[in-house]
Amino acid sequence: MSVAGALAGAVQVLGGVLLAPLIPGLIQRLKARLQGRPGPSPLQPYRELRRLWHKSGVAPFPRTVIYELAPPVVVASSLVALVMLPIGGRSPGWPVGHDALVLVGLLALGRFAITLAAWDTGGGFGLMGASRELTFGVPVEAVLLMVMVLVALPVGSTNLIALSDAAARPHVWGEPAHWAALLAFVLVMLAETGRQPIDNPDTHLELTMVHEGPLLEYAGRELAYLQWAAAARHWIMLVLATELFVPHPGPFAARLAVLVVSVPVWCGLLAVVETTQAKMRVLRVPLFLGAGGLVCLLGLASWFAGGGS
């Protein structure tokens, strides 16, 4: 295993597991600053996790083993997704492959597990959130796959390492298809990370919850799992955005540096969007995401208009 591979592996595991909670913390902090408040420390999510880890779980009734299995399944699928994602176009060669579409499947598995847990307890608020989350999941998956088609055009592969290498080559940056895919991906990113204008992660009003709804019946370590998984989803989406779209030429060290810079920049972008955009009506979200699909169609047309390089 090369040094670069080992380093990438360390960032995948340690970065993904340990640094992921920093992302929502950082966004909260930046958002508060933009709104003129001091805001909580970026380390606040860690304190939350520590507090939850030492609390006991709850035992709602009725429930089956599915209630208990859902948080571990959500975390396990996120962990596998973390090591599937190359860092700076490198990976130490974990035996789980690097396929973009398998990654999409793993995200769907997490969504399945948590929404099923909502049915297990049968709570109205949990199911309301679950039903919305699954509704959003339809355009999210469709647009995400269209994005994958567009980024696969120059390389003819869905291997994440090959895709990351493609984004490192300068001639891709002049392709309108590439930027169309980025635009659509940002919409998907807003939905997958549960950020405004699609979902409001700060809400305490059950009726408005989407991602948070099914989490209502959880406490203790199980809730800590789910909150970590939400943070890990931020990590996956932001790293994916960097690896697939941000120009990162040069050797591995330079690519790593681009990653280190670009993830906080993405956080800043999300904070700006959260500050300037109000949450939209639930039923308008699918149309909003569907616009990403149209952008992808235009991107494909532009690819062929340019002769397809």
Place this chain on the structure above:
Amino acid sequence: MSLLAILLAAGAVVVACGLVGALIGGLRWSLLLQAAGMAMIGAVGTAVLFGAASVGARFRSGFSPALGVDRMSGFFLLVLSLIAVPALYYARDALRGAPRARVTAGLSGAFCLALVGLLTARDVTTFLGFWELMTLLPAALILVGRHDERARRDVFAYLAITHLGGVGVWASMLVLAVHGALGGTPLHGEGLRALVAVLALIGFGTKAGAMPLHSWLPRAHPLAPAHVSALMSGVMIKLALYGLIRVLFAWDAPAPLWVGVVLLGFGALSAVGGVLYALFQHELKRLLAFHSIENVGIILLGLGASLVFAAIGRPLWSAIAFAAALLHILNHAIFKALLFLGAGSFAAAVGGLGLDRLGGLLRRMPWTGGAFALGAMAIAGLPPLNGFVSEWMTLQSLLHVAVYGPFGVSLTALVATAALAATAALAVFCFVKVIGLVLLGAPRSGECEAAKESSVGMRAPVVFLAALCVLLGVTPGLLVPTLAKLRLSSVPLSVHAGVYLPGTGGFPTLALTLALVLLTIGLWRLGTGRRAAPTPIWACGQAVVPALAWTSSGFTKPIRLVLEGVLRPTRELTTVRAQSGVVQEVRYEAEVPHLFDTLLYEPVTAAALRAAALVRRLQSGSLRTYLIYLVGLLVLLLVLVRLGVLA
């Protein structure tokens, strides 16, 4: 005569003995005999698929009967036996005490034999004969069990639609036979080949339940007994695809590009349409029937991609897409049979399958319920089960069509990719709803409260099929190269547990499953520490009463509202009782109408009836009128001959 041929004949004889035995002797042992015979036939199919020499005759264009098994038939015989054996075994307990159980059991054997006959037919006469039997026997099987007005109407619709569509099968097969294409002579003439392709698409597409020719399927499948539903949804509609594959990939090959693009269109429509209507069903078996339409759509997407790849000169990807379609045929057969058998067990335990009347069955029926949940995960296309593998391969094929194809094809493939992704997400939505309403939460009716786990004889087949779902999800790579070789003999794919395709990041199913399972177990042990005393669920401090329980329509409401413009749901709110201006009781009815019925089938039926009424005016019943018709026709013919129009 080879050993395999003897085994095949012996298997058929054993099934036939079981058939006769069911009618005259004991029900249980004769069904066991039928299952044993189907297992023998399946063994022959498996042997041929994995490299044994073909058995019996080859395809011929003559009209004299001939039977044989080649590798393609071998694969489908394997699929058939994997479903038929558990289904027939299940019927032993399920038919106990059922009305006319003997006739049902006998007809089940006959149905299986008809399916075997269709797969082993090597000439057009045998093929069409068994094709008709395959259509008629399920109708008989349904009508033996129930003969209420509604069932009779639905069976009539089934026979009418499949026979109208069946014209396409007859016409295309006869044209192919007449021109010697079954025997290997390629068809000549673009027009003729296009005609055969269109006829085959209509004929086999109707029987496969492809939209918009599907209207019979959600009517007929839910009516049959559980094990027959499993055979119909799992195998029968696949045999229509078998016919389509034979025509498009062999007899009428090479198909032009547009056929592949048309298949992609039909596939995308069936996939999205099927799952969308499934989402709004309130009866479990009807819901599952709509999912059969969805999965036929996914298979058609794979087949269409294969044809497109062949037309644009990508033989390897053509073989991969073909393998994806075949793998999905196998996978869908397994999980759909599992779900139908599971639904049969629930119906036997509870007495009905209205989704809003079930609930809490996982705790009461852990074996059946657990297997059903696995099957639901598999059909929803979730890793690490088998449904995800074939959907992943199909998605990869579509994605690579978009990458390699010319602009129009690429655009179609992009839309088809999005459609398949949306289908997968909608299937997750639908089966979260199904598992939630059927297996989880509190029981929603007294019968549900009192439900008991079904007998071992009904449990074992369901668990067996669930184990197959896991096995094929973990080691699909053992099968994929064999399936790809059915299309391209020199496929550079080696045998692994996982699926490694060029132009993908690889899908190491075994390692991925192990990682997921081990991590889940580890985290589960770490995470479930102490628990506080049982707490009620959070409902803003209200008591949780049954009226707060969520329903099927409540859960799917957001997507219904989003797609209101397409689905055109109807709702009606009437005040039943009001007291001094204050409403006390309301009545609420809402429905998502099946628009294909109201906008397509009903106008066509009405027009046909009107045309028939017009034609009936000619039939006055008076002898003199008929004489005038005869004289008129004669004069007309003479005039035409005189004018030289008729030589």
